[in-house]
Amino acid sequence: MEKVKRGGGVAMKFRAQVLVSLKEGVLDTQGKAVRVSLKNMGYGNVEEVRVGKSIMISLEAKSREEAQKQVEAMCDDLLVNSLIETRSLTLEAI
Secondary structure (H helix, E strand, O other): OOOEEEEEEEEEEEEEEEEEEEOOOOOOHHHHHHHHHHHHHOOOOOOOOOOOOOEEEEEEEEOOOHHHHHHHHHHHHHOOOOOEEEEEEEEEEE
């Protein structure tokens, strides 16, 4: 874990991974298209495909709690549409 000195004190570096997926019951047209393509390619045993996204964020914060709070705010403000998507967040010090 690398600590970086900033004007107001010591900041630590963190890496966050946000996994975003559609909520159950929301039609996943991209997932359906991938499933059809896989079946056409000979993967007949594929029953369902759900497509999501993985977002990696590197940031500096004074504490793990501050980093977590900032990434959650990023998700709420921009990265995740809470009406149709869910998120899973992991955070590690680097």
